[in-house]
Amino acid sequence: MTNPQSLARRLGTFDASVIGLGSMIGAGVFAAFTPAAAAAGSGLLVGLVVAAVVAFCNATSSAQLAATYPTSGGTYVYGRERLGPWSGFLAGWGFVIGKTASAAAMAMTFAAYAAPPGWERPVAITAVIVLAAVNYHGVTRTAGLTRVLVVLVLAALATAVAACWGGSAPDPARILGDGLLAHGWYGILQSAGLLFFAFAGYARIATMGEEVRDPKRTIPRAISIALGITIIVYAVIAVTLLASIGPERVAANATPLAAAVESGTMPWAGPVVRVGAAIAALGALLALIAGLGRTSLAMAREHDLPHWLSAVHPRYKVPHRAEVTLAVVICAIITVADLRGAIGFSSFGVLIYYLIANIAAYTQPDMDRRYPKALQILGAAACVALVATLPPLSVGLGILMFAAGIILRLIRIRTTAHPKRGQI
Template sequence: MSSPALQRRLGLRDAVFLGLGSMIGAGVFSAFAPAADAAGAGLLLALALAAVVAFGNATSTAQLAAVHPTSGGVYAYGRAELGPWWGYAAGWGFVIGKTASCAAMALTAAAYLAPAGWERPVAAVVVVALVTVNLFGITRTALVTRALVVVVLAVLAVAVVSIGAGAASSEDAVGFDGLFEGGVYGTLQAAGLLFFAFAGYARIATLGEEVRDPQRTIPRAIVLAFAGALVTYAVVAVAVLAALGPDGLAASAAPIADAVAQVGATWAVPVVQVGAAAASLGALLALIAGIGRTTFAMAREGDLPRALAAVHPRWHVPHRAELALGAVVVALVLLVDLRGAIGFSSFGVLLYYAVANLAAWRQRGEARRYPRALQAIGLVGCVVLGFTLPWQAVVSGFGVVAVGLVLRAVRVSRRA
């Protein structure tokens, strides 16, 4: 008897909110500080560069999703267009890198929710709670994500207006001198870290078997979510940089809360803390859904243990994959720090999108929706940004990918 199947229950609005929920928490509340540490005020240039590379990747993903409306995202696209080894490399990089992202988001949420010294236990509890939400079906995941995104956008609007009003009335407002102070390498490294913030549109593609009219819905949702996130990042980046300056931003564990406090809007600090927690929770919720589907797709093809390909007969979710993911993330939040998780995640995701751009480049005829120049920009950008990440992220990224390839080689040889 065949396993129960995933069901197409999501429309365009659900897909867009899942994409936004994946991106906004990561970018606004965790990636700006390490980027400012690398590039100073040049993080604005880095943001623009990351956006250009991400747009190339987004259009490649949208083009592929229209032809291959299945679970697994670039794992499935790479298998179909380039071969099983390419798909495996993308899927392995995504699962490992985004599992690190889950740890980063859980720790970010806990930094706002937990009393000092309790961040890691609270992060573990958060992971368990959100895995539980995901187990009750994709429509519930979408509903909770939508509510969290609305809260986050409202809070960010309050914060930006407060910072703008405070900075306008202050004689000590920080300027934007030194946009090039980070140099080429520092700016590229910051762009690689900020790319972590844009990668959420992949979550839409990984849900290919659960979106209605996927050939039309997924490409539109990817572009809309990317555009919404970019506008949000740009506005918030300018505001926090103006309030804190590059050094203050680089040293801040909670940059938006510190920015509103810096301009005297202390009343808004609790509001920002609520928004930060909601953003991180929304990102984590969507990440769990996306990684679970990619793990499910890889298990279905035998690239991960086939037991993980089970679908719950009532809730129609890959429950074993999500439970296994939850266990791994709980372990990670007890062991890794936020900065390390962001750098490591960026490496895995850059590998993922490099494969996406190669796969989209190979498409012909009616499958093509965007010029190959965008795929070239995306591919070159992924490679360059990947090698300018902190060396620890590059070394660990190569090591984990190598381990994954060896594991698949052993598995293939045993089958033969």
Template sequence: MTFPSLARRLNLADTVVIGLSAMIGAGVFAVFGPAAQAAGSWLLLGLVVAMVVALANATSSVQLAASYPTSGGTYVYGRAQLGHWWGFAAGWCFVIGKSASCAAMALTFAAYTVPEPWQRPVAAVATLGLTAVGYRGVTRTVQLARVIVAVVLAAIVVALAGALLGGTPGLPSVQGAAAGTPQWYGVAQSAGLLFFAFAGYARVATLGEEVRDPERTIPRGIVLSLAAVAVLYAAVAVTVLATLGPQGTAASEAPLADAVAAGSWRWAEPVVRLGAAVASLGALLALVAGVSRTVLAMARERDLPGWLAAVHPRFRVPHRAEVVLAVVVVTLVLTMDLRGAIGFSSFGVLLYYAVANAAAFTQGAAHRRYPRALQALGVAGCTGLAATLPPTSVLAGLAVLGAGLTGRAVVRARR
């Protein structure tokens, strides 16, 4: 059966903006506190581990996206390189993990903007509103993403300036990150948490069917956006450690806001909170686009119901997939807390990237851009970080993954 194709409208600048908006979300404003709780004074080492794993995953995504410039990401790559079951497992992990990420971003937005009794309804409204934006076309998604990235970067710059110039940062607080012997389980756990803030660089690959000259544009867009975010996160980590110290960072639920509030630039704290709220919306917008395209690809292969493969005749987007995703996310924000959403999301996303690395490992010399050792490192890193997540997240993730695999087996047997 032939399905209508999506329009190729995105250039290199668009892909970088989408990658930035997918990564610079609520994580940069909130994740350093939990990461410091896990790693203590070795937070910076956890950040380095997360960066290395993210780099390995990104290079695998670049190599695969250049060979398969179509929507679906690792779902498509896994099917082509490893077999249909591996592709389904990757796609299913992406859909369930990133649906939870959507809920986490919506809940984070609400937490920064309204009192607790209103947070779940506001999170649901935000989900529906951004789904409506994406429904009207990917170019509108990119236009809004540009505005969001600009606002968030401005807020982060104000936060860094306020913490360093308005406070009393101390170099010993940063140097303290090298004191003592690291607890490697805690470092790995912090890296897994920090990886949640990096996840999103491959969102460009899931839009492969809408990118111009995808063989060149997608690899460059992924690498450029990841490099920019790595520099930004390193600056944030050093700043919060220098201002709050390891213990103060671990005790904070909003390290950047607290770092600013600790100094004389108290006027800047609302700016940081506004930036966190806008960042959450930016990440949610990019997530809705990425997940719906993976659902589209899976529906085209009948791994999900075929009616989800419909493309809107005017806006050229997978409108049914976006509507169903909105319903799922609204259900999650009304029933799940933020901590549970993040843990479940991290498990699914790490397994998704493990399949991506394995798929890239099997590619031949004609398609190879990076050494296999980097892809082996990616597989080991993803599985290792997934194992450090809370046991409830691991068990829930395995249960949902098993349910998806079982459901596919049943449907295929009936066919």
């Protein structure tokens, strides 16, 4: 008999890949290139390559682990199983706190494009409420809406690229600007850490492992497909932006792709790009809410979050209490959110999350191994390096975030009269 507290396996390779695409493309194309250009100028191209390599290493670790542990929670579960409860908790805490802030940033990105002046925050809050309601009514509705959003976003991006190259005659000489290494390797690595934020969406596939059919086959394939397509899209957009308006204007403009289109001879495409940006932010927000709900579910099952959040809706088979609670928290953050600062903050938490994933995958026995250990070593080392080069404010806030989580868990353990064996 099916456990009523288990989620339903309804997602195939296509739907899982689309959810990953919706997470990555929405977060990166319209949000991450501006701070990356500010850090590295044209060197963001090198940073993009570094971020892609790190993402690939982390993706292989996630795929290898997810095939062995096909349940909700992602690296929270993998860390617990392979390294112990504390490692799992740190991974889950980093994901939930960092991605909750990221979800607020995506809602604000949507509102920046879609709302009239002065109405940004109310519109952002409305978007969170509507998409939380979609998630509440089942993962097949989440996947169905994400399919539509991804198609619309890719169409908008194709229009933007065509308008830039066909109408405004971009100058390839602008791509190099003052040189790829003009801002030094520190700037390049910082841009890689910021751009990594854009790749982190493939984690959503692993965190939804309890809802994927044939997970040992589906999850690795879906992660590879989603990441591969995203790398190609980002590379095309990065080159197009630099050739169209140069690294200085990319760094100075909060909406660089729209600016690139509107500065050319096809300004009619500008509104198309802005609509695409709004839709992309919605797609990322939808997938974020889904992934956050599943990780919170896993943590609540182990009492690392309030156990009340572990309930699964008897009809819709979703962690409904976790998703409603997260929606409330995201709406609260929107009232004080800083859009650009959330990227570095989120990157800190996610890089720690993948550091633990790489270490956990390294410890897997040969019978569960799909990829060489060298990839996990490279991935772990790269995560540490990128964390160290993030903006100081992001690092400081990230350290405070983890310190707060550790203190809360210690208090919970010490105030539990009879903690479960192995809890600590």
